[in-house]
Amino acid sequence: MEELRQLCKHASDVKISVGMLDSDTKDRVLTDAAAALIASEEAILKANEEDIERAKSNHMPDGLLDRLTLNHDRIAGMADGLRQVAALDDPIGEVLSMKKRPNGLIIGKRRVPLGVIGIIYEARPNVTADAFALCFKTGNCVILKGGSDAICSNIAIVDALKSALVKNHVTESALSLITSTDRSTTMEFMKMDEYVDLLIPRGGHGLIQNVVKNATIPVIETGTGNCHIYVDAEADLPMAVRIIKNAKTQRIGVCNACESIVVHKSVEKEFLPMLYEALSPKNVELRTDASALACLGNDHLLVKEATEEDWGTEYLDYILSVKTVENIDEAIEHINHYTTHHSEAIITNNYDRAQHFLDAIDSACVYVNASTRFSDGNEFGFGAEIGISTQKLHARGPMGLEALTSYKYIIYGNGQIRE
C-alpha cells in the first residue's frame, strides 16, 4: 500500500516536467522504445513463456491464452505501433483559440496534458506498449496495472520501454508498472485520486464496471456497444442487407458490431426474408418479435422469438435481435431505451427521417446509410485510438490523442487590473 502510494506520488511529482518535454524528445523516446522492444525480443518471449506456462496450468481458456501469447510478429507489431504514434502530430501546446479583450488582455486556450493517467487492463501484453505510447505522446505520466496473468511479460516490456526513457534522459517515473498481482492493490490504485488524474479501464464489461463503481479517480468509460440499425420504410433494401451483414458479421466480438435491428412494418415482409437469406450462410440466429416471426415463419432453425432480455443484450456473437415498428418515432424510442449510446444507423432514402434520426438518437455515433463498424479512431482519421467513450463528459465516441489532454488559459497582460 505504501509502496503503491510512493509509485503514484513519484509519477505526480514529475508530471509537470514530463508535460513540458518537446515533441522531438518524445518522438525519439517512442522510436527508441520500438528499437528496444525488438532488441529485447528474447527476454520478452522468455518472460511471456513463463506467463503462458502458468496460465496453462491454471487452465486459461484458449481465446485468452491467444491474447496473452507473444511471438516475433506480435513484438514487431508492438514496435510498429510505437513508431506510428511517434509519427503523429503532437497535440500538446496547440493554441485552440486566442483573442484580445477590450481591456488589452490577450487570452489564449492552450492544450496541455492531463497529468497522470492510470490504465487498468487485462492479460494483453500488447496494451502495455500501446498505452505507454498514447499517454507519453500526450505528455502524460502513465501508471499501468495489467492483468496478473501477464505480469512477467509486462515487466519485460516495461524494462525495454524504460531503457528508451533512460537513453533520452527522461525520468523513468514517466512510466510505472504496478507489479503486485494482489487484487486489493488494484482497489487501492483506483482510489489514488490525490496523485492520478484519470483512470481508463480497457477490457471487458466486468472490468470496466468494477472500475466505474469503485474508483474515486475520474474514469472514462469505454466499450459496451448494443448497436442498432433501423431499416426505414423508404430504405434501399439491398443496401440495408449489405450494411447489416457487414455490421453483424464482419467482426463479431467488437463493440461497434450491430446487435439489434429495427424494421418498419411496411417493409418487413419483403425485407426480412432477404436478410435471412444473406445471414443464414453465416449461421446468424435471429431473435425476433411476434410480427417479424410471422414474416419469417418459425420453422427456421435460426429464428426464435425474442425475450425482453434480448433487446438489451450485447451478444458479441452470431445473434441479432429483430424488432418491428409502426413508425420512426417508435424506432427511436426503442433504440434510445435499450442502447448503450455507442453507435446506431438508419437506412433510408427519406431526407426528413434521416435528419430526424440524427437529431433524436442519443448515441456517440449516429449514421445514415453506413455500417456501425466505422466507429473507430482510425476510421475517423484520428491516427490512434484510446477507446470508444460511451459517456458524455470530457470525451464521447472514438477517442484520439486529444482525449488524453486538457487545456489551460494563458493570459498576456501589461498591467491590467479589474475595476
Added chain:
Amino acid sequence: MEELRQLCKHASDVKISVGMLDSDTKDRVLTDAAAALIASEEAILKANEEDIERAKSNHMPDGLLDRLTLNHDRIAGMADGLRQVAALDDPIGEVLSMKKRPNGLIIGKRRVPLGVIGIIYEARPNVTADAFALCFKTGNCVILKGGSDAICSNIAIVDALKSALVKNHVTESALSLITSTDRSTTMEFMKMDEYVDLLIPRGGHGLIQNVVKNATIPVIETGTGNCHIYVDAEADLPMAVRIIKNAKTQRIGVCNACESIVVHKSVEKEFLPMLYEALSPKNVELRTDASALACLGNDHLLVKEATEEDWGTEYLDYILSVKTVENIDEAIEHINHYTTHHSEAIITNNYDRAQHFLDAIDSACVYVNASTRFSDGNEFGFGAEIGISTQKLHARGPMGLEALTSYKYIIYGNGQIRE
C-alpha cells in the same frame, strides 16, 4: 426516495425532446420567464419573507441572511439575467468539425446537450433562476436542490419559471425542484446516476467537498482559489504593487482573489515596504517567511510570521501570505505545491521567465502582468458563467455555456461497409 427517483426519471424521460427544442422556443421561454418573475414579485417576496423569518428565528448570520433576502431590485436583477442568457448565441447544434473520409463518409462533430444536470447550492434564491437559464439555454433538463433555508422562495421562483414553460408548451419536467429539505434526500440525489448526467455544486468549500466525496454522478468541481502572484527579479515594481493590491483587495471573498505572493529575494528589500505601504491603509495583514519579515521588521501590527498552514490557506479575507525565493524555479515549485490550480500570475519584464511561468504553472489560468481577478466567464468574453472549474477533465477554468454541452458524431454515408 421513490418520489425523488420519479422526479429524476421524468427529467431523464424528456431530455431528448428538450434537447431538440429550437433556439427561438428556448429564448422565448427565457424571456417569458423573466416577465413571469416580475409579474410574480408579490408572491415571491411573500414566500421570501417566510424564509427570512424562519432564518432569523434560527439565528442565521447576517451575511447569509443578506444572500437569502430578495427585494424589488433583486427580482429585477434575476429577470435581467434570464434576458441576458436569452440574448446569447445558442451553442447547441454547432458543428465543431466536419470532413469527408477517403471512403466517402462525411463525419461531423455536432454539439449537443449533456442531458439532465443537477445543481446543488446554498440558500441563495437568485441561483435558482440563473441555473435554470444556463441549463435550459443549452437544451438540458435541470434538477435543482437549493439550500433548505430558501425553500419557500425557491418554490415561488420555480412556479414563475414553470409558467413560462407551460405558456410555450414545453414540458414542465425541463425544470424540477427538490422540495424535501431532508439532508438524506440530498445524499440520495447525488447517487441518481441512472438519470442525471452531471452534478454541479455551487457554494462554499464544505458543500463542494461533500458532493465530490459522495456523488456517483460525475461532478464538475468549482470554486476554491488559493491564487498566487510571483514578483520576479525583473518586475516593474510599481505595477506589481498595483496588481497585487487589486487582486487582494478589490473584492475579498471571491475565488480569484490573490491569497499569497512569492517574491524574488533580489527585490524583496525594495518591494515589500512599497507593498506594505499600499496595503496597510486597507488593513491587509501580511503573513511572511523569515526573510520577508527581516525586510519589513516585525514591529508592524500588520506583519506576522507565517506558519506552514498559511501557504495552503484560501483566506477570503484581508490577509496575504508572503514567501521569498532565490529563483523562478523555486517559485514555481512552491506555487504548484500549494495552489488549488485556479489562477496564478507572474509580474516580470523578462521574456524567457514569462514564457517559462506560463509553461510550468499547472493552473487553469496563468497570467503575465495582470490581476488574477480577471478569471471570470464575463471577463473572458463568454457572456455567462456557470462557475470556475479547478479540475482538468471536461472543463477547466471559467465555464461558459459550452461547459454544459457534449457532442456526438453524425455520419452521412451512401452504403459504406467496412472491408
